[in-house]
Amino acid sequence: MPRLDMTAELMQQRTVRHPFLHWLLGFGALGLFAVAVVDSSVIPIPGGADIFLVLLTINQGNWFLLASVTWLGSMLGGYLTYRLGVRGGRAVLQRYVPARRIQGVEHYLQRHSFLGILVPALLPPPVPLVPFVLAAGTMGVTRERFLFAYGTARAIRYSLIGWLGALYGRHLLRKWGQFSRDWSGPIIWTMIAFAVVGAGITVWQYRVQSRKAREANSAAQPVA
DSSP states (O other): OOOOOHHHHHHTSTTTOSHHHHHHHTTHHHHHHHHHHHHTSSSOOTTHHHHHHHHHHHHHOOHHHHHHHHHHHHHHHHHHHHHHHHHHTHHHHHHHSOHHHHHHHHHHHHHOTTHHHHHHHHSOTTSOOHHHHHHHHHTTOOHHHHHHHHHHHHHHHHHHHHHHHHHHHHHHHHHHHHHHTTTHHHHHHHHHHHHHHHHHHHHHHHHHHHHHHHHHHHHHSOOO
């Protein structure tokens, strides 16, 4: 049996026939990269990168390439979040992490700095990621250790999701269509709003903390 054209099949699905989702899918790997960056920021899109990776895998078929693009975007977003913790210190952690969780996150990272980054980056929601990434920065986890743990976890996660999407994606899409045919509009608009707001807040916070760090360094320098 000849292989069906993936794009034509997707357009027959009610979930993907929505114009906004079709518009986002039209950006292809570039859009996936952007979603992955925001999804790993301080304002994540719950399941956003995972969902788009599956949809684009169904549409374009090259799951390894798309998983690699998702990994790169997530690495950038995760590193910016880590650097936000480095520059902002505990004040940033208190801003984005509920007070009841901070002590537990810090205690776990003190005992298991590698696993404290790898496990949250590997597991899907509702396992929280942002508290551990920020805490890694505020607690002085080295950049090399952070990137190795985070990058390993994200590579495993997105490779597995892309591979499963290539095998079972069309079947899952049909099942999802039965549930979301009346909710595709609100779902997509919500994801767009999260992406835009998240990107703006992440850039703004990073610039604010960078400016504060420069001012603190200037004040600490002795006057000649």
